[in-house]
Amino acid sequence: MIGAILGNSSLMMFAALVLALSFGGFPADLPLKSGDISMISLVVMLTLSLSSLDLKRMRIGPHVKGIRNALLLSFVLSTGITLAMAFLFDGDLRQGWILEASVPAAVSVITFSYLWGGNTESSAVSLVVMYFVSLAFTPLVTLAFTGEAVSEVTLLYYIGMLIVLPMAFSQLVKRFITSTALRGMLINIAFFVLVVAVAGANRDVLLDVNPVLLALIAAAFVRIFGVGLVFYYCCKRKGIARKDLVTGTLFATYKNTGMAASLALVLIGPEAAVPAAVCMVVEVFWLIFAGKVLFSDGYLIAKDQKLVESGDP
Numbered sequence: 322m323i324g325a326i327l328g329n330s331s332l333m334m335f336a337a338l339v340l341a342l343s344f345g346g347f348p349a350d351l352p353l354k355s356g357d358i359s360m361i362s363l364v365v366m367l368t369l370s371l372s373s374l375d376l377k378r379m380r381i382g383p384h385v386k387g388i389r390n391a392l393l394l395s396f397v398l399s400t401g402i403t404l405a406m407a408f409l410f411d412g413d414l415r416q417g418w419i420l421e422a423s424v425p426a427a428v429s430v431i432t433f434s435y436l437w438g439g440n441t442e443s444s445a446v447s448l449v450v451m452y453f454v455s456l457a458f459t460p461l462v463t464l465a466f467t468g469e470a471v472s473e474v475t476l477l478y479y480i481g482m483l484i485v486l487p488m489a490f491s492q493l494v495k496r497f498i499t500s501t502a503l504r505g506m507l508i509n510i511a512f513f514v515l516v517v518a519v520a521g522a523n524r525d526v527l528l529d530v531n532p533v534l535l536a537l538i539a540a541a542f543v544r545i546f547g548v549g550l551v552f553y554y555c556c557k558r559k560g561i562a563r564k565d566l567v568t569g570t571l572f573a574t575y576k577n578t579g580m581a582a583s584l585a586l587v588l589i590g591p592e593a594a595v596p597a598a599v600c601m602v603v604e605v606f607w608l609i610f611a612g613k614v615l616f617s618d619g620y621l622i623a624k625d626q627k628l629v630e631s632g633d634p
Contacts, residue, residue: 346521
């Protein structure tokens, strides 16, 4: 029973969101702040996801097309739509949307590629390349649209924490956690903690229903659900392979909202972090919807070195 609950990613995400909006995030007197907890959760998720890959054999060459597609989907399609949303707002809210547009895809694209049977190796290689490209891309976008460039030192910190550390730890974890089912459950627990930390910390803002918040939610739905559904059905019509469809849909819709929120707080102020907080909540609903509706028919798990079709994760 417990294993079935922990293994159901949609249920775990929904439960985390309900808990965060009902009771708030983690207590303020904890030694670790919400930002620290969310960062640790991301590192754990990525470490577990990457532990399913043989990193020593990974090469950029076979994934050039995947890297190109990932960069176009995240830095052209998703960034372009997000910038369009930015100019529907003024002041710090606009700045917050611009920061959301400037960041790369969420590192947990790897996690959901793995959980939904996507091209996990391609997504991992693409993300490593994308985060190094972001050293130039993110400062350029923020400088062009806000007048203040994001520090490359800050970006290097994120690359170290969200790419280098998980890659290093994953090979150690791989020796001790060989069960795919257990790996999936631990990933869901880490994502549960992440949602509680991020959504809970912004509970008051998210529950203060007003016209501006409703406009932010509508814009986030267009950027995430609108783009995701149009991309999904266009690719389905063209007969794109399912594993590439999973990975492409994630890159088109899933930005690193945690990074955007952190940058907003550091560079501008609390109000600028609100768009990222709203996007985080909408992304949770998107991930639940995509996992249950768009990609529920082919959830894959590795067992005895073979891929076998399973039921709901």
